[in-house]
Amino acid sequence: MLTYNLSKSNRLPMYEQLYRNIRDDILSGKIKGESKLPSKRELAAHLCVSKVTVEAAYSLLVAEGYVYSLEKKGYYVESNLTSEYSKNNHQQTAENNIKKEYIVDLASNTVPPDKFPFNRWSGIMRKICLDYKQELLSPLPYNGALCLRKAISGYLYEYRGIAVKEDNIIIGAGAEYLYSTVIKALNCKGKIAVEDPTYHKIINSYKSDGLDVRMLEMDKNGVMPDFLYKADCDVIHISPAHNFPTGIVTTPKRRQDILNWLYQNENRYIIEDDFDSELRFGVNPVSSIYSLDKSGRVIYINSFSKTIAPSVRIAYCILPDEISEKYKHLFEKSGCTVSSFEQYTLAEFISKGYFERHINRNRKYYKTLRNRLIDIYNSSAINAKSSLIDSAAGLHFLLKIETALSDKDLKNQLDKFGIKATFYSDYCSDKNKKEHILLVNYSGLSENKFKIALDKLNKLI
């Protein structure tokens, strides 16, 4: 007979305790499928509880689908309920969550912990918790907290020369979220064109929105005008300030070509992805297409995930007036996707000047790190068999390698050594590029690990 230790002093009512005990035993397989439960009277007597308690527990088990009752026969356990899953393996880590540990990771950009102002950030968070109680408990408008939009507007004006009303700024949970909502506001259906190469996640994001994603070929000046027309798309997504991974900065002349394409048809739109524009070394910030445009059909998107920390999922876009109205119409009744705690924290972080200081400090740190790593490369043996492509922007540089191996083989070989690597071809539509260009994502890379990687690579090729 089922035996459980039910207690009146437990915070749960007796029937609930009984219900949970039986349920757990069914799920763990202790009570087998199709087995008959004791009659209510029997079990009540056995457990020294009232029949009402057993009745209530059995009713719940039936309602929850663990047990079925047959009239005049009794209660039976449903079959196929025993899952591998039981209370005991509850705390086990799912296997596919265990990531392979690499000795050197050239493929990811992590931020060294001392490069993030944790004390400042948590101090502001605490202050927000104390000062903003009522605001934190009220829903935010669809476009985000006014104070954050103001702070961003002020920042853009001061440091990017972009004048924008806070009403035209939309705060969203990451750039990809905004890609997805912006194309809805643009009523973009069917197809979109993006730079070739570019981030996978940009392509994936648009694909998952059901769009056919076409590629815009680039030369050293930016997207080639011919391809703008060949792609035959009304909406294009580009990063004129800094293509990933090539680092190509679109030239002023080419920017004008792109704007000319835009002006030729009023159904055309440009989504300008300005990520990483803050992390430039020695080069002036480039003017945004958004501020050059006179048609009101350029949407500007940027994010704080790169400049602050990947864990801060706050991106924003600037919408020209007309699109801003359409966006409002579509999303006004939706909640903003970023929690207000972080919006208020970031607003204070920016408006008190901490963000600018943080960027300047990191820019200096990364510039020094980059130069040290490039020095190491220059004096390494592999230097003779490769060349450096440095765009003086972003958190990676490129090494063009002379080798007979394919990128795929190179990657597999490096993987065996415990080195995680990505290549230029990973981001191109043509995966069989003849050039072999390795990405060195260096933000979390130590000099020693870089030496190890260069040494292994040298032995391979």
Next chain:
Amino acid sequence: MLTYNLSKSNRLPMYEQLYRNIRDDILSGKIKGESKLPSKRELAAHLCVSKVTVEAAYSLLVAEGYVYSLEKKGYYVESNLTSEYSKNNHQQTAENNIKKEYIVDLASNTVPPDKFPFNRWSGIMRKICLDYKQELLSPLPYNGALCLRKAISGYLYEYRGIAVKEDNIIIGAGAEYLYSTVIKALNCKGKIAVEDPTYHKIINSYKSDGLDVRMLEMDKNGVMPDFLYKADCDVIHISPAHNFPTGIVTTPKRRQDILNWLYQNENRYIIEDDFDSELRFGVNPVSSIYSLDKSGRVIYINSFSKTIAPSVRIAYCILPDEISEKYKHLFEKSGCTVSSFEQYTLAEFISKGYFERHINRNRKYYKTLRNRLIDIYNSSAINAKSSLIDSAAGLHFLLKIETALSDKDLKNQLDKFGIKATFYSDYCSDKNKKEHILLVNYSGLSENKFKIALDKLNKLI
């Protein structure tokens, strides 16, 4: 001649200072469009700076589109740049952000500040800031932090009787974000059916995804089976635990009808929105359709925005194995939309038992508040001309009012008195319902304000 106070001790280079000064004067209208700038030589002499400095500033102004140059003629200011927007009005609040202040707000649910454990939450945040540095600076997997998925899995098992592997849980920035990604994983195109009545934002969310949203009529037992078939949709979105705003709980028999509909065709899916299921007063939690289903085609969605605070934008969904794979395939390369700070904070808040205590405390508080307000209603004059519909769940109750006025008129009249109200008909596809049912969203409502609202309402009808 343009006169600016440029300083070598400024953190900005001289040319940048000059550039900003001129730019600001152009934007503010001090320098008019089409006016000619002084020659480089002249301005350099006037400001006692080198010609190189002026050259660099003018180049930037040209690059940014503020100024154009005519060969052999000089530099001219672009026209139409003077925006209403200038540095001075930068801090002004945009007018349409000023919300009307209501004396009584029956339409919104705010959380009283003392009902949120600010100290506990900020204490955990601080701890996370100190203990999780490296984790906070590394990107999270697409489906969210493992520790939060584990905490949710444990919570669901303990308190909702739902056994689920943490790999099948997806964390997202709000329920609407998940609606949108889930239908992509289901490859749901063309149409979807939702309950009538329901939240606007559910309908809007699916509409903005390009879907035709069809309505499922309900009776007191839940969605009527006939309408499941009439709607002719493969995917339905329902809240069997608690329809909004009626509070209808779908009966066990009706749940079976809905499951039968599901089982008839393997292309059919149910999105089960279990919001508010934690806030029930005196009624047992109802079993979820997700746990009754044997086909693996029910997706469970819930959110912490209602149970913790609207500012915490964390929702989650549970995907059956097959859909989980499809979701992974689509979104694996995307970042998770919720910042890791909050994920780690919430994980600790749940796993340390604070969440359960918070829910229990609030449930008790809201139950008492609800009963007090209902007592006030029962002893008010309007009692004779109306009746209470109380579903003993959620943060609102309903008053059915006898009146010759339309809901629209009632709302406008109340608005004039400074009372914000919504009606049942606001959430129905048929806006001309003959019944007049007022929603009383009470979570932030004081007894006094409720008395004022009832009094005004009584005078109106």
